[in-house]
Amino acid sequence: MRWANGFIAVDWGTTNRRAYLIGRNRAAQAEMEDDRGAVRIPAGSFPEAVSEIRDRLGNHPMLLAGMAGSTRGWISAPYLPAPLGLAELVEGLVWAEPDRAAIIPGVSYADAVRADIMRGEEVQILGAVAAGLVPQDCTVCHPGTHAKWVRVEQGRISAFRTIMTGEMFNLLRTHSILSEHLEAEASEGQSFQDGVRAGLTSAGPISDIFSIRAQVLLGRMPNADAPSFLSGFLVGADVRTGIAETGSRTLHVMGSPQLTALYAAALREAGRDTVEIDGEEAFIAGAVRIAESMT
Amino acid sequence: MRWANGFIAVDWGTTNRRAYLIGRNRAAQAEMEDDRGAVRIPAGSFPEAVSEIRDRLGNHPMLLAGMAGSTRGWISAPYLPAPLGLAELVEGLVWAEPDRAAIIPGVSYADAVRADIMRGEEVQILGAVAAGLVPQDCTVCHPGTHAKWVRVEQGRISAFRTIMTGEMFNLLRTHSILSEHLEAEASEGQSFQDGVRAGLTSAGPISDIFSIRAQVLLGRMPNADAPSFLSGFLVGADVRTGIAETGSRTLHVMGSPQLTALYAAALREAGRDTVEIDGEEAFIAGAVRIAESMT
Numbered sequence: 001m002r003w004a005n006g007f008i009a010v011d012w013g014t015t016n017r018r019a020y021l022i023g024r025n026r027a028a029q030a031e032m033e034d035d036r037g038a039v040r041i042p043a044g045s046f047p048e049a050v051s052e053i054r055d056r057l058g059n060h061p062m063l064l065a066g067m068a069g070s071t072r073g074w075i076s077a078p079y080l081p082a083p084l085g086l087a088e089l090v091e092g093l094v095w096a097e098p099d100r101a102a103i104i105p106g107v108s109y110a111d112a113v114r115a116d117i118m119r120g121e122e123v124q125i126l127g128a129v130a131a132g133l134v135p136q137d138c139t140v141c142h143p144g145t146h147a148k149w150v151r152v153e154q155g156r157i158s159a160f161r162t163i164m165t166g167e168m169f170n171l172l173r174t175h176s177i178l179s180e181h182l183e184a185e186a187s188e189g190q191s192f193q194d195g196v197r198a199g200l201t202s203a204g205p206i207s208d209i210f211s212i213r214a215q216v217l218l219g220r221m222p223n224a225d226a227p228s229f230l231s232g233f234l235v236g237a238d239v240r241t242g243i244a245e246t247g248s249r250t251l252h253v254m255g256s257p258q259l260t261a262l263y264a265a266a267l268r269e270a271g272r273d274t275v276e277i278d279g280e281e282a283f284i285a286g287a288v289r290i291a292e293s294m295t
Numbered sequence: 296m297r298w299a300n301g302f303i304a305v306d307w308g309t310t311n312r313r314a315y316l317i318g319r320n321r322a323a324q325a326e327m328e329d330d331r332g333a334v335r336i337p338a339g340s341f342p343e344a345v346s347e348i349r350d351r352l353g354n355h356p357m358l359l360a361g362m363a364g365s366t367r368g369w370i371s372a373p374y375l376p377a378p379l380g381l382a383e384l385v386e387g388l389v390w391a392e393p394d395r396a397a398i399i400p401g402v403s404y405a406d407a408v409r410a411d412i413m414r415g416e417e418v419q420i421l422g423a424v425a426a427g428l429v430p431q432d433c434t435v436c437h438p439g440t441h442a443k444w445v446r447v448e449q450g451r452i453s454a455f456r457t458i459m460t461g462e463m464f465n466l467l468r469t470h471s472i473l474s475e476h477l478e479a480e481a482s483e484g485q486s487f488q489d490g491v492r493a494g495l496t497s498a499g500p501i502s503d504i505f506s507i508r509a510q511v512l513l514g515r516m517p518n519a520d521a522p523s524f525l526s527g528f529l530v531g532a533d534v535r536t537g538i539a540e541t542g543s544r545t546l547h548v549m550g551s552p553q554l555t556a557l558y559a560a561a562l563r564e565a566g567r568d569t570v571e572i573d574g575e576e577a578f579i580a581g582a583v584r585i586a587e588s589m590t
Contacts, residue, residue: 014472079513108513113493115509146472146505162505164472171466177309177441177459198408206500206529207536210441210457214410218374218403234501241502 009287012066038067066120079108085156127286149242181226191228199236304582307361333362361415374403380451422581444537476521486523494531
């Protein structure tokens with residue numbers, strides 16, 4: 001197999017990036033994380049941004065997932081349509097340097113009504129399937145700036161939906177009429193739970209957001225509770241949509257432990273069982289399988 | 296009656312303000328509009344901002360509605376609880392200058408689940424009732440940055456809901472991952488209508504917004520159509536919530552003619568009849584009734 005002496009696996013996000021040096025034993029020997037996400041890298045300077053990683057982790061071959069393959073990344077790796085499994089990702093690799101740097105394509109989904117795209121989560125999800133962290137048939141909830149609800153059938157991604165829950169929270173906190181009520185940090189607690197319940201039952205979530213400002217101005221909600229309530233409300237609305245589209249009683253929640261804990265709490269409130277999976281572990285598992293499958 | 300020789304009526308918004316010189320005949324003789332909304336006026340300089348209006352329209356008594364009575368306005372005029380009519384607004388006037396400048400209070404609404412507030416629309420709505428522009432019992436849709444759906448019963452405001460539709464559009468256009476697709480001007484046409492239909496049937500509007508980006512990136516929607524589609528989608532979702540809470544077959548749509556036309560189109564798509572009312576005419580009618588009722 002190629003790269004038997006090790007390689008660097010990169011999960012290149014929009015605002016952050018993480019890289020892992022994978023050794024001969026197929027485990028992470030070193031890692032780095034910084035805020036050099038795709039939006040922070042000026043046009044034309046992606047090769048330098050790649051070199052920074054090798055300066056830190058060594059001059060190894062690289063396997064890159066996420067925004068490295070987007071139109072604002074290093075080299076475009078077009079979306080491959082779902083349903084799809086690891087084999088299609090390997091076939092679709094785009095080589096940025098001969099035998100030295102491969103970019104994993106993203107995944108698209110489309111039906112008569114809507115369309116969707118992902119870049120990066122597919123490596124975690126299919127890696128988790130390959131490593132037995134999730135079953136061959138399940139629904140994965142992947143919270144984040146752009147939360148994903150992903151249907152896995154026979155070990156392949158068959159359909160998914162993106163909900164911009166994290167981004168919506170940040171938009172409202174930073175730029176909206178509610179900003180003055182959202183300066184405190186959101187945390188898990190009674191206000192978060194109250195928000196979850198409101199979000200789970202809201203018929204039109206956008207229509208209920210302004211009420212938070214009114215509750216504060218009328219003295220019915222302390223200003224300090226508003227961020228946690230809004231966080232819970234948006235997560236609850238997200239979960240409401242996600243579980244409406246799956247028959248699974250157990251949801252597999254994958255990502256950073258802090259976020260999976262919040263979503264697991266909301267899913268329990270909605271009467272579902274949850275299994276939390278560390279997204280980092282799943283990513284490394286996926287990158288290793290892809291590297292091992294390269295011909 | 297007071298102010299028989301005329302007065303200035305001001306509708307002080309968040310980002311803009313409009314003022315009308317009302318003459319002895321109770322009609323507008325002169326008017327001004329500029330972008331000196333409440334957020335553009337530094338703390339402590341509201342008196343100067345008031346003087347600017349008298350410099351333009353003459354040194355007359357003033358009746359002020361909207362943000363002039365907010366905590367970031369001239370003098371705080373606390374919200375009065377619905378249900379309420381013109382008589383309560385007159386009783387609740389807060390005098391900023393003895394016999395020379397009165398501020399109209401806002402209106403609050405609260406039930407077990409949610410709360411709401413308005414400042415300014417109440418003058419238009421109760422003015423329209425008093426002038427016979429809308430019936431004593433009806434539902435008024437008032438589109439804008441913060442759209443309002445207002446239940447009028449026996450000529451009084453009994454309940455209302457604010458939906459931050461205009462603000463949501465601006466947040467998404469200016470600050471979100473969708474920004475690059477939203478540079479064109481939104482307009483009424485096929486894409487708007489398609490968006491309205493999608494919004495009217497969306498079970499979770501926040502959950503469907505990201506699909507617009509995916510549709511564009513996958514070549515299923517021209518970039519130039521995205522703003523009109525999103526505009527229609529948000530208006531459709533707004534209308535879906537608004538009509539779910541009223542038994543009225545005919546909706547009275549009040550505000551700027553450009554916006555009332557968009558909402559009337561969406562309401563017709565939802566199978567409702569509409570009557571459009573010019574918000575400016577309604578505001579002047581309301582201000583005149585309040586001035587005439589002062590003791």
